[in-house]
Amino acid sequence: MPRTDTLLADERLAAAGARLGRGLVKDAVQAVQQRIRSGELAPPDAVDAVLSVLPATASSLRPVLNATGVLVHTNLGRSPLSEVAVEAMVAAAGTTDVELDLLSGRRGPRGAGAIDALLAAVPAAGAAIVVNNCAAALALVATALGQDRELVIARGELVEIGDGFRIPELLAATGARLREVGTTNRVTLEDYRDAVHDETGAVLKVHPSNFVVRGFTRSVPVHELAGALGPDGVPLVADVGSGLLRPHPLLPDEPDLQSTLAAGADLVLASGDKLLGGPQAGLVLGRADLVARLRRHPLYRALRVDKTTLAALEATLRGPLPPVQQMLAADVETLRERARAIVARLGAAGVDASVVDAEARVGGGGAPEHPLPSAAVSLPASFAEPLRQGEPPVVGYLDDGRTLLDLRSLPPSSDEALAAAVLAVAAR
Structure with missing residues (x-):
């Protein structure tokens, strides 16, 4: 020994x-x-x-090839960062000028570059702050505007956001009192008007994201609600969820930051690690006076993000299209060509593989009714588990007795690694 x-x-x-x-x-x-x-x-x-x-790094987290067809997969870390965002994080990992004005030698504004980039991307906003996720953004708003006051919200928007976390419980934990209006399937402008009074701290609009109510339904769009509340009335806060900066042709029902503010919302909240394609973050944009009020609140200090997140967010906003946006814009025929090339290589090695059409998804609660046409490599069902446990791990999904590896959620640069992983399983 x-x-x-x-x-x-x-x-x-x-x-x-x-x-x-x-x-x-x-x-x-x-x-x-x-x-x-x-x-x-x-x-x-x-x-x-x-x-x-021995692992590649001292961390237990392992890089995974996402072949699930879910572009923003929460269990796989949501949006993959762009190369420029990763480089920015590495550069910011050391000693940086995150709160130092190098010209004057005095303390400077924290994260000014990221905020400037965010405001340039969403010109309808007067100011912005960044916290550690969208739930934190909602908690900060509810605390600063609604503590010991009422927050008005439609019953149909009291949603669960995943892993058992529910919007009403999060809001109640801030010390705000919830004033529910309407019913599960219908709410009117009059319902909101009747609920607003001197003790109202804000009116909330929460995008349901991962579900749709059909049939006998009614909701009040932001522009109607903003018009009824007036420019000097109770603040209207819209949680749009996915972080889409502007309207996207493939996602017609997905609200975006620019349009929601332009429609009259006083504040909008969104995630940084979904359709924006950046790091985990909660974005708050809107009226300068309300954003300043949030920034001055003691809770903001506990929720603010670190220097590496600020660096990655700024690089995502200023740099080339992040991976999730490239995946969203992928051409279906190009996906099929990639799949055919992989299948040809696998077939030459005797692997039972074929090309099939598939349906990808945005994921992360975004656009649940808008599947994305895609292409996948089809393998025997027995490949699923060893691929998931291999090096690198490959995560696909089972459908009709076959293992499918959807290529829309995988960058072209990973095709070689995907084929090698399948060949390694076949050899065993």
């Missing part, structure tokens, strides 16, 4: 320890020693065995 200190002193493992940390490498050494004790591994193979199980 090779000694622990002897293995750790090996040149290759010492280099790995300097990169990953001695403790992590030592754990891997001890696991390999146990395999030697059980007779599974020969002692001369110990170093190679340790190297084979």
Whole structure:
């Protein structure tokens, strides 16, 4: 049995320890020693065995090939960042001028570059702040505007946003009192008017995102509600969810930041890591006086984002189209050509693979009624689990007894890795 200190002193493992940390490498050494004790591994193979199980980084998070066809997959970290956003995060990871004016040597405004980029992208907004996610943005607004006051909201918009988190419970936790108006399927302008009084802190509009109510329904659009409340009345706050900056032809029912503000909303809230394609963040844009009120609130300090998020957000807004926008704009015939090339390579190796048409989804609660035409590589069902557990992990989905790998949610640069992963499973 090779000694622990002897293995750790090996040149290759010492280099790995300097990169990953001695403790992590030592754990891997001890696991390999146990395999030697059980007779599974020969002692001369110990170093190679340790190297084979060491992770690429000191983090337990692993890069995954998203072949689910869901562009904004919450379980897979939502939107992948663009290369310029990753570079910006790396640059910001060290010592930066996040709150220092280098010209004067005095403290400067935090995240001014990201805010300027956000306002340039949404010119209808007078000011903006960034917090750590959209739920935090809603909690901050509810606390600053609605604590010990009433927040008016339609019953049909008291939604659950995932993992058991519910909008009414989040709002009630801020100390606001909820004034529900209308019914589950219908609400009118008169319902809102009757509910607004001296104790009203704000009127909320929450986009239902991941569900649709059909049939005998009615809702009040932002422009009608804004007109009824008036320019100096109770603030109208719209949570549009997905972070779409402007209208998109493939998503006709998805609200966007620019149009919602232009329609008369005083504040809009959205996520940064969905259709915007940036890092996890909660965006608040709108009237300068209301944004200033939120910025001065003590809770804002607890919810603000770090320097790397600010850097990634600014780079996403100023840089080229982020991956999620490229996926959204992908040409279906191009997706089929990619699938045919992969299938040809797999077929040459004897793998049972074919090209099939598929339906992708925006995901993240966005555009639930607007599937996106796509193309997928079809494999036997037995491939799903070993692909998911391979290196790199490939996550597809099962449909009609086959494993489908949808290419709309995967950048073209990953096609080679996808084919190699399938061939590795086939070889086993």
